[in-house]
Amino acid sequence: MKNLIPDFADHLKTAGIAFDTRNVTPYASDASFLTMGKPGLIIFPNDEAQVLEVVGYASRNGIALTPRAKGSGTAGASIAPEGGVIVITDRLGVVNPFGRRLGLPTPRFYTAAGTEILRDALDSHRNDEVYARVGAGLSTEELDRILLPLGWQCAVVPSSGWSTIAGNFATNAGGNGTPKYGTFQNVVSYLKMVVSRPGGAEVVTVTDRDTIRDLAGGQGLYGIITELDVRIAPRLSKQELHSSFCSCLIDDVETLGEVVGAFMVEMEKVTRPIIAEFMMADKRLFKPGDKLLTHPEIGPLFDYPEGSYKFIMMYQGRRDEMAELASVANRFPKVTFQETGTETFKILLDLRKAATGKSPGRVAIPGFEDIYVQDPRDLGRVLKAIYSITEGSLPGRPIGHQYTGGLVIHYRPLASLNRAEYKLAWELTQRLCAEVCTERYNTVKRREHGLGLELYALSSPAERARLKALKARFDPVGIFQPHLMSESPDIRFVGDKLYA
Ligand SMILES: Cc1cc2nc3c(=O)[nH]c(=O)nc-3n(C[C@H](O)[C@H](O)[C@H](O)COP(=O)(O)OP(=O)(O)OC[C@H]3O[C@@H](n4cnc5c(N)ncnc54)[C@H](O)[C@@H]3O)c2cc1C
Secondary structure, three states: OOOOHHHHHHHHHHHOOEEEOOOOHHHOOOOOOEEOOOOOEEEEOOOHHHHHHHHHHHHHHOOOEEEEOOOOOOOOOOOOOOOOEEEEOOOOOOOOOOOOOOOOOOOEEEEOOOOEEOHHHHHHHOOOOEEEEEEOOOEHHHHHHHHHHHOEEEOOEOOOOOOEHHHHHHOOOOOEOHHHHOOHHHOEEEEEEEEEEOOEEEEEEEOOHHHHHHHOOOOOOOOEEEEEEEEEEEOOOOOOEEEEEEEEEEOOHHHHHHHHHHHHHHHHHHOOOOEEEEEEOOHHHOOOOOHHHHOOOOHHHHOOOOOOEEEEEEEEEEHHHHOOHHHHHHOOOOEEEEEEOHHHHHHHHHHHHHHOOOOOOOEEOOOOOOEEEOOHHHHHHHHHHHHHHHOOOOOOOOEEEEEOOEEEEEOOOEEOOOHHHHHHHHHHHHHHHHHHOOHHHOEEEOOOOOOHHHOOOOOOHHHHHHHHHHHHHHOOOOOEOHHHHOOOOOOEEOOHHHHO
């Protein structure tokens, strides 16, 4: 078959659109550590007009495109098949015409109904749903920096604050704010997208909330998002904020999970946290002599007897909406409640973020990500299964988010930088998936980060029909991510090369 890349590259050169055909190795994988081989062409459009040009050419010539922003997704959704074309979207709306990221853009603000709110009038909308219109390439961390002087913040921020807002929508990400506001499908009210049309491309806008919810988690299947409205929330003062942590120490991990699960069910009935995160306490997070171990509130959390298990939950929310937490904890003799200041809470939250992958000198191997435990009362069984597979093997610890109506668990084995440990870590994640991602545990795989390469393979017949209908509407030419619509996706661990 004719290699279409050289002609595409010539076209891009003539159109003045940046691209690379040589330095492609960094794009062969993403935070999933999966690969389908090296792509053949990476395109870096600066704005919507350039995206239109790229999609129009691909549409006329039947060339498949994979949108990719920061590549922080953990399901392989931003990698292309060997020799394929990747379109980088993290410049959209955040660079000047020369592709330079200069300062932070000034967003416009809108109500849920799409009426513009002037910047100076924002504060009179503290009790309303307010949205910021942002370029696809802006991250939640950047938007938070823009909003800080205005007294506002992003409603939902994943632990990967550097990932783009369009990428978060395309994976239906969750994070801080999700217990109160939902995942990204619930916090976007307007989308602008470049889609394929027979013989070319078109810019479409979507404002219908049902369609937006349907498109969330689309993983680049329907087109390239260039702009979107994302919900923001008033920043609460220290006085308005309740911050606390609860912990539970038991020497049997299954009982521990049962107690914590029952506690979560009860606290959800009477509180409304904005942030609800958890981690298993693990001393291997620290280097010897780490000063956090002597922190008066944090140090004692990690000082517990060998052979027992400790679960730490972190909660933050509006003081009036969290008032009942202490009394719920009091009803559970094994659960300790401690209110804390915002500074200590932030340290603890950073520690929880780092716990995803931190262990000095080791690398966290993804693969057992985003396991949605639909009923917290199943936490005991799930923890027992995780520990019976991983204990005595590589370091690692379950961490996650407590969302309303379920929890999301991640466990990444931590491998030293050598072939044997990479292999062992990957095998552990596969064993964990085979055991825990089953009906027996009442879990759902990757509801939060998207199914990535397994999107079609793991979807029900009804879900497949929904995907196809959206494809026909937004990508009738079928150029966006066609490999995701496969019953038998090509899934390879990038580390295979290391231990082959
Ligand atoms: C340490 C770490 C912590 C994480 N924490 C969380 C967390 O707390 N919660 C959570 O939900 N996820 C989390 N993730 C996963 C990840 O950050 C999210 O999936 C993120 O939303 C992806 O954003 P991105 O900009 O990196 O997109 P990419 O990974 O580059 O792309 C992800 C998908 O979005 C599509 N896409 C990207 N941009 C566009 C666009 N403009 N138009 C159309 N499609 C597009 C791509 O095609 C791909 O399918 C974490 C990941 C890591 C590595």
